[in-house]
Amino acid sequence: MSLFAIFAAFFKIGLFTIGGGLAAIPLLRAELVEGGWVSKAEFIDMLAVSQSTPGPIGINMATYAGFKAASFPGSLCATAGMVAPSLIIIIIIAHFMHRFSDHPVVRSVLEGVRPAAIGLIAAAAWFVLTNSVFLMENFPAAEWYDFRAVGLFIVLALVYWRTRAYPVYYIIAGGLIGIFLF
Amino acid sequence: MIGELWNLYMIFFRIGLFSIGGGYVMLPMLRREMVENRDWLTDEELVDYYAIGQATPGIIAINTATFVGYKRRGVLGALACTAGMVSPSLIIITAIAVFFTQFQNNPVVQKAFQGIRVAVSVVLSFTVASLMKKTVRGFMGIIIAAGAFLGVAVFEFSPIPILLCAAVIGIIVGRIMKGEVK
Numbered sequence: 001m002s003l004f005a006i007f008a009a010f011f012k013i014g015l016f017t018i019g020g021g022l023a024a025i026p027l028l029r030a031e032l033v034e035g036g037w038v039s040k041a042e043f044i045d046m047l048a049v050s051q052s053t054p055g056p057i058g059i060n061m062a063t064y065a066g067f068k069a070a071s072f073p074g075s076l077c078a079t080a081g082m083v084a085p086s087l088i089i090i091i092i093i094a095h096f097m098h099r100f101s102d103h104p105v106v107r108s109v110l111e112g113v114r115p116a117a118i119g120l121i122a123a124a125a126w127f128v129l130t131n132s133v134f135l136m137e138n139f140p141a142a143e144w145y146d147f148r149a150v151g152l153f154i155v156l157a158l159v160y161w162r163t164r165a166y167p168v169y170y171i172i173a174g175g176l177i178g179i180f181l182f
Numbered sequence: 183m184i185g186e187l188w189n190l191y192m193i194f195f196r197i198g199l200f201s202i203g204g205g206y207v208m209l210p211m212l213r214r215e216m217v218e219n220r221d222w223l224t225d226e227e228l229v230d231y232y233a234i235g236q237a238t239p240g241i242i243a244i245n246t247a248t249f250v251g252y253k254r255r256g257v258l259g260a261l262a263c264t265a266g267m268v269s270p271s272l273i274i275i276t277a278i279a280v281f282f283t284q285f286q287n288n289p290v291v292q293k294a295f296q297g298i299r300v301a302v303s304v305v306l307s308f309t310v311a312s313l314m315k316k317t318v319r320g321f322m323g324i325i326i327a328a329g330a331f332l333g334v335a336v337f338e339f340s341p342i343p344i345l346l347c348a349a350v351i352g353i354i355v356g357r358i359m360k361g362e363v364k
Contacts, residue, residue, distance in 0.1 A: 014239065014240055014241070015239050015240075016239065017239060017240060017241060018237070018238070018239050018240075018342060024241070045286070048286040049275070049278055049285055049286050050275070051286075052202075052285075052286045052291065052292075052295050053202070053271075053274050053275060053278065053285075054198060054199050054200060054201060054202050054270050054271065054274055055198050055199075055201060055267075055268070055270050055271030055274065055275070056198075056201065056208075056241050056242075056243040056244065056267070056271070058241040058244075059241065059243075059244070059267075059268050059271040060271050060275050063268075063271050063272050063275040063276065064275050064278075064279055067275070067276055067279045068279070072276060075272060075275070075276055075279075076272070079268050079271070079272060082241070082244075083240070083241075083244050083264050083268060085239050085240050086238075086239070086240030086241065086244040086245045086248055086264070087244075087248055087260060087261070087264060089238050089239055089240065089245075090234075090235070090238065090240070090245050090248040090249050090252070090260070091248065091252055091257060091260055093234060093238065093249075094248070094249055094252040094253065094260075095252075097234075098253075104356065104360070105353060105356070107356070108352045108353050108355065108356025108357075108359075109349045109352045109353060109356075110226075110230055110233075110352065111352045111355065111356065112326060112348040112349050112350070112351045112352020112353070112355065112356075113230070113233045113345055113348045113349050113352060114226065114229045114230065114233065114317045114318075114323075115317065115318045115319075115322075115323040115324070115326040115327035115330070115348070116233065116326050116327065116329075116330040116344055116345055116347075116348030117229050117230075117232050117233035117236065117330075117345070118229060118310065118313055118314055118317055118318055118327045118330070119326065119327040119328065119329065119330025119331035119332075119333070119334070119344075120233075120236060120330055120331075120334055120341050120344065120345075121206065121209060121232065121306075121309075121310055121313065122310045122314075122327070122331045122335075123330070123331050123333075123334035123335040124206040124306065125206075125303060125306040125307050125309075125310050126331070126335045127335070128206075128299060128302050128303040128306060129303040129307070131299060132296065132299035132300045132302075132303055133300060133303060149296070149300050152297065152300045152301075153300050153303065153304060156300065156301055156304040157304050157307070157308075160304055160305065160308055161308075166211075166214060167200070167210040167211050167214055167305040168196070168200045168211065170301040170304060170305050171200050171202065171298055171301050171302065171305075173301065174297040174298045174299075174300055174301025174302070174304075175294040175295070175297050175298045175301070176294070176297070177297050178293050178294045178295070178296045178297015178298060178300070179290055179293045179294050179297065180293075181293075181297060182293040182296045182297065
């Protein structure tokens with residue numbers, strides 16, 4: 001597959017991914033599995049790797065698929081294609097927002113959108129919480145929480161509250177403690 | 183100029199490197215780097231970028247990185263931040279694709295990720311609390327934030343219609359307030 005075709009395929013996926021990396025998964029599946037780039041099993045492996053490695057899931061998927069198709073140049077082209085729509089669209093919006101940020105309509109739109117965005121972020125926090133500390137799908141059976149995870153949560157929360165250290169340290173500490181705790 | 187671009191690249195490289203398990207994980211780090219340590223953004227701007235990043239095409243983490251980069255140093259800044267954000271993915275995923283295709287099945291990796299998810303829920307909860315204090319104001323703000331949270335976390339709506347509704351509410355409330363001032 002030519003490098004340009006890889007770029008174009010991921011440009012399309014980036015353009016139609018709206019509302020988070022998880023929204024890209026059905027598009028990726030359509031392109032990669034039905035398009036014959038990778039098998040269904042490979043796709044599931046790619047997804048698992050992308051979710052458990054650093055970086056946005058969509059970018060990890062693009063890098064992986066591009067690598068499978070055309071080695072390192074392929075992964076560069078796939079990732080470049082995936083981010084190009086963001087770069088173009090956001091630069092245009094940022095350019096005009098800068099100019100219109102004092103317009104009364106823009107201001108009242110943002111007044112409404114800000115608390116909604118907080119609600120969405122809180123929902124993301126809730127999602128992580130209910131997949132690590134509390135397993136709500138088991139509620140109200142006894143296994144609805146993992147007492148080791150609850151303990152780790154409380155300890156880390158107390159330390160964070162007292163020290164406010166850089167978030168990265170908690171992620172490293174969580175990983176290291178997790179290896180011995182779980 | 184080159185120094186500042188390199189600086190932006192490195193900050194986002196660090197954020198990309200520790201955004202494990204989805205784009206929203208970047209938020210605590212982004213807030214620490216941009217709002218608390220550097221005064222480059224206000225909490226309101228951060229939430230605005232996140233909201234716009236969510237409602238426009240592309241991966242949220244990339245959209246937010248592009249926004250921040252453009253605000254600091256125009257188009258080159260946007261490119262530097264986005265390149266920084268995707269570089270860890272390119273390096274790590276390529277290494278995994280070449281050397282450890284069974285990476286995600288390793289029990290040590292799985293345990294580490296269980297711990298990381300707990301740590302992420304701690305830092306994300308604190309970030310949500312800090313952002314809420316700054317950006318959710320008044321009765322209307324609380325209603326919108328709670329509605330958005332329930333919409334996504336409980337009713338599993340897509341974020342896009344929620345943000346659109348919030349924008350419309352913002353405009354209506356803005357009109358009413360303007361009427362009152364007159």
